[in-house]
Amino acid sequence: MKKILKPLISVVAIGALSLSININQNVFADTCEYDTSSKVNPDYSTMNCLLTETALRYNVPPEIVKAVAEGESGNWRHFDQNGKAIVTADNGIGLMQITNQARYDQEKLKSDLVYNIQAGVETLDKMFNRKDLPSINGGERDVLEHWYFAIMAYNGTKPVNSPIVQATGERNVNAYQEKILGIVKKSELINLKELPFKREHFQYDSNSKENIKFSALNYKFDLPLTESKYFFKTNQKVSATANPKFRSTPTTNNDNIKGTLNKGEMVTITGPFVYDEVSTKKNHFVWYPVKRSDGSEGYVASSYLEYPEMTTLPIPSPAEVTKPDYAAYTKKYADFNPTAWWKDDMIWAIDRGLIKGYNDEWNAKTKKYETQLQPNRHLTEAHFLTIFFRYAQKDELANVKGTSSWSRSGIYNMAEKYKMPVLANEKSKESRAQAENGIKRGKLAQLIVSYHLGKQVSENEAIQFFIDNGITTATSIVEYKPNQILTRAHISAFIQRYESFELKQK
Numbered sequence: 001m002k003k004i005l006k007p008l009i010s011v012v013a014i015g016a017l018s019l020s021i022n023i024n025q026n027v028f029a030d031t032c033e034y035d036t037s038s039k040v041n042p043d044y045s046t047m048n049c050l051l052t053e054t055a056l057r058y059n060v061p062p063e064i065v066k067a068v069a070e071g072e073s074g075n076w077r078h079f080d081q082n083g084k085a086i087v088t089a090d091n092g093i094g095l096m097q098i099t100n101q102a103r104y105d106q107e108k109l110k111s112d113l114v115y116n117i118q119a120g121v122e123t124l125d126k127m128f129n130r131k132d133l134p135s136i137n138g139g140e141r142d143v144l145e146h147w148y149f150a151i152m153a154y155n156g157t158k159p160v161n162s163p164i165v166q167a168t169g170e171r172n173v174n175a176y177q178e179k180i181l182g183i184v185k186k187s188e189l190i191n192l193k194e195l196p197f198k199r200e201h202f203q204y205d206s207n208s209k210e211n212i213k214f215s216a217l218n219y220k221f222d223l224p225l226t227e228s229k230y231f232f233k234t235n236q237k238v239s240a241t242a243n244p245k246f247r248s249t250p251t252t253n254n255d256n257i258k259g260t261l262n263k264g265e266m267v268t269i270t271g272p273f274v275y276d277e278v279s280t281k282k283n284h285f286v287w288y289p290v291k292r293s294d295g296s297e298g299y300v301a302s303s304y305l306e307y308p309e310m311t312t313l314p315i316p317s318p319a320e321v322t323k324p325d326y327a328a329y330t331k332k333y334a335d336f337n338p339t340a341w342w343k344d345d346m347i348w349a350i351d352r353g354l355i356k357g358y359n360d361e362w363n364a365k366t367k368k369y370e371t372q373l374q375p376n377r378h379l380t381e382a383h384f385l386t387i388f389f390r391y392a393q394k395d396e397l398a399n400v401k402g403t404s405s406w407s408r409s410g411i412y413n414m415a416e417k418y419k420m421p422v423l424a425n426e427k428s429k430e431s432r433a434q435a436e437n438g439i440k441r442g443k444l445a446q447l448i449v450s451y452h453l454g455k456q457v458s459e460n461e462a463i464q465f466f467i468d469n470g471i472t473t474a475t476s477i478v479e480y481k482p483n484q485i486l487t488r489a490h491i492s493a494f495i496q497r498y499e500s501f502e503l504k505q506k
Helices: 024-029 044-057 062-073 105-113 113-128 144-155 176-189 325-331 343-351 381-392 393-400 409-417 430-435 443-452 459-468 488-503
Strands: 237-240 246-247 257-260 266-267 287-291 297-301 358-363 368-372
Touching: 024 113, 044 113, 062 113, 062 144, 062 176, 113 144, 144 176, 144 325, 176 393, 266 443, 266 459, 325 343, 343 488, 381 393, 381 430, 381 443, 381 488, 393 409, 393 459, 443 459, 443 488
Parallel strands: none
Antiparallel strands: 237 266, 246 257, 246 297, 266 287, 287 297, 358 368
C-alpha cells in the first residue's frame, strides 16, 4: 500500500493562457512524491499523478495526456533497466517520445522524467492552439473529442493519419489519433463518440509526404460529446454512467465494496480526487470521494461519473445543416434508393461502419456485377450480433477470438457474456445452424434489451421496453409484429433509435 496522493490541482480554469515549460517541475515531483534524480520509472500510481498534475497545469485533459504517454512509450516507461532514457531509432526521447524539438534541452529530456512530461504536454497544448488545424464545434478544451486534430498533429498531419482512407472512404482505424483515442476508451473506460468525418473533408496524395489539406478549419457535429472527468468540484452533484462499485477505499479490491450505484444515480462529490492506493495497479482513471443520498460515503472511479447533463454541441443553424449527398451513395451502391424510407437510416449505419455493402453481386437486369446494400435482405442472428457489437462493443469485437472450429463462436461467446438469450450455440450441428436463420423482430428486442439491462428478459417485456422508450413506433406488442423477420434496413433503424434512447439517459 502507498500513501494516497492528493492532487495539486483538481480543478483549473478552462481556457486560461498556455504556460511555458519554465514552470518548476519540482512542484509536480514533490506533489507526487517522486525523486527526479532516481533515474528509475516511478510506480503506476505515482506516474498517474505526474501525468495528471502536469496535464491539469497546462489545461489539457489528463485523459489525453495519459493516452499519449501510453501510446508513445508503452507501459509508461521512460528509463531502461540501466537508468538510461529510452531513445527510439527515430530519436524519440523517453516517455513522451519528444522528437526534433530544438526548443527543449535534449539531455534534460533524457535525464529528467518530469521535464519530458512537461515537454509532451506543452506540445499538445501548442498543437491545440494552432490556427492552421481544424477545430471542432466551439473548441472547448475540456471536451475530449475536441482534441482530435491536436493529437493527430502530435504525430504529424501526414496522409497516414487521415481520418478517412481516401481510396475507400472508410474510417482509418490505423491513424495515430484513432489509436490514442482508443486507449482513452479502453484505459479510462470512457465511450467516446466517433466523429462522422467524410472523405471530402480531407485532401491528400497517398504517395506524397506532403501534409493533409483540410476542407474547413471548423467542423460542427451535432453529437453529445464527452467532457473530461477531472474537473468535478467539491459539493457538485454528478450521476453514475453505469452500475459502478461503491468502495470504502480508492482501489479495486473485492473486500472494499460497500454497494453498487444505480445507473443515473446522483451522488455528491465530497473532495478532490485521489490516485489508487495500490501502487502496482495501472489505472489511468482516478477516484472521487462521494456521498450517496442516504448519507453513506465512499469512492467511485472517475470513469463512471458524469455531469448530470453531458456536453451537448450547439445545434447548427438551418443554413449549416446539410443534407446527405445521396448521389455519392447511389454511385457507390447500385441498389441505393434516395426516395426509400430507409435511405437516411442506412446512411447512418454505413457512415458508422455498422453496415457494409456486398461486392460483386450479379444483377440479372443490368447483367453486371455490382456493389449492393441489399436493404431488404433478411438478417440472420449471427449477422445481427455482428452489426450490434460493431455498434456497442467495437473494440472487443475487433479482438474477439473463437473457442472452437465454429467460425461464429467468438460473437456467440460475447452474446453469452452480455446475457443475451440467443438461439444458436456451438453444442451441435443443429444448434449452430440456427445462427444462419432469419432473426425475428421479437428476438431482436429481447437481445437488445437483455444487453442493455444486463439480464435476460422475455420477448414481451423487451417489446414493451421498446414501446415505452420510443425505440419502436408501434404502440402495442401485436402492432410491433414480433414474428416478422428483420431486414438490414430494419436493423439500421432500430440501432439508431436505441442510440437516441441511450443518449437521453445520460
